Amino acid sequence: MRANTYHQQTAKFVAQVATCMPHILSDVMQDWIKNPRALKQALAKALHVTLRSMGTIFLDPAAQDFSPRTFFQKRVGLEVEIAYHGIWGIPGVDQTNDPTLVELKVFELPWPISNLRIKAMLPLGHNKIELWHIAQLIEKQKHGEKGWLSTERTNIFYIGDYQVNLSWYADRSIWYVQGINRKYICNRGPIDDQCWPENARIFISIPRSAR
Numbered sequence: 001m002r003a004n005t006y007h008q009q010t011a012k013f014v015a016q017v018a019t020c021m022p023h024i025l026s027d028v029m030q031d032w033i034k035n036p037r038a039l040k041q042a043l044a045k046a047l048h049v050t051l052r053s054m055g056t057i058f059l060d061p062a063a064q065d066f067s068p069r070t071f072f073q074k075r076v077g078l079e080v081e082i083a084y085h086g087i088w089g090i091p092g093v094d095q096t097n098d099p100t101l102v103e104l105k106v107f108e109l110p111w112p113i114s115n116l117r118i119k120a121m122l123p124l125g126h127n128k129i130e131l132w133h134i135a136q137l138i139e140k141q142k143h144g145e146k147g148w149l150s151t152e153r154t155n156i157f158y159i160g161d162y163q164v165n166l167s168w169y170a171d172r173s174i175w176y177v178q179g180i181n182r183k184y185i186c187n188r189g190p191i192d193d194q195c196w197p198e199n200a201r202i203f204i205s206i207p208r209s210a211r
Helices: 003-020 026-034 036-046 068-074 115-121 131-140
Strands: 052-059 078-081 102-108 155-159 162-169 174-181 201-205
Touching: 026 036, 052 131, 068 078, 068 131, 131 155, 131 162, 131 201
Parallel strands: 078 174, 155 201
Antiparallel strands: 052 102, 102 201, 155 162, 162 174
16 A cells, blocks of 8 residues: 555544544543543554554574573573463473474554453464574574564563563563463463553464465
8 A cells, every 4th residue: 555545544534533423521532632542542442453463574494403491591691480380381392393494473562452362363373382483583682682572562472371471671681581371370360361561562473374
């Protein structure tokens, strides 16, 4: 879609929204004006805005002798949290199940969303991420360089009943890795009910048949 066509469509859409907008009291309008973030979230939910697609990553095949456990235990510049039935219980921590070329899709959250809603919004038939995928992404941004991994928000990877959350701590120059069994219930309730912030990134693997 060309830029001018896009802007014409946007103008028409905004005009239609203004035409169809129900009567709103002036003080309610003022509350929305003062809180544009809440207004953005309300509009996104009402209009069923989906996850924002950020693009596609192609990862090189993993080395045959690559050990995810060794990487996450010994790599300098990583800190792995051991709580929440963590990363060591994830299938594939001791081996690379599928070392071939991998295609990943990256999405960003348009507003704070829970795990359950995120999973429901992901494309059908996607494969689970493997730990070596995460390791390779870290190696590409080992010092917090800009890239596919966000250095400002959480990066989220789903692996069966587990998820891995990856965050860059600039003050310590480390990647912080948190593996969580999604059946775990923390003091705020079930993990799947917790919301991730706007602009958090979600990574999924695309099966070969879908390429």
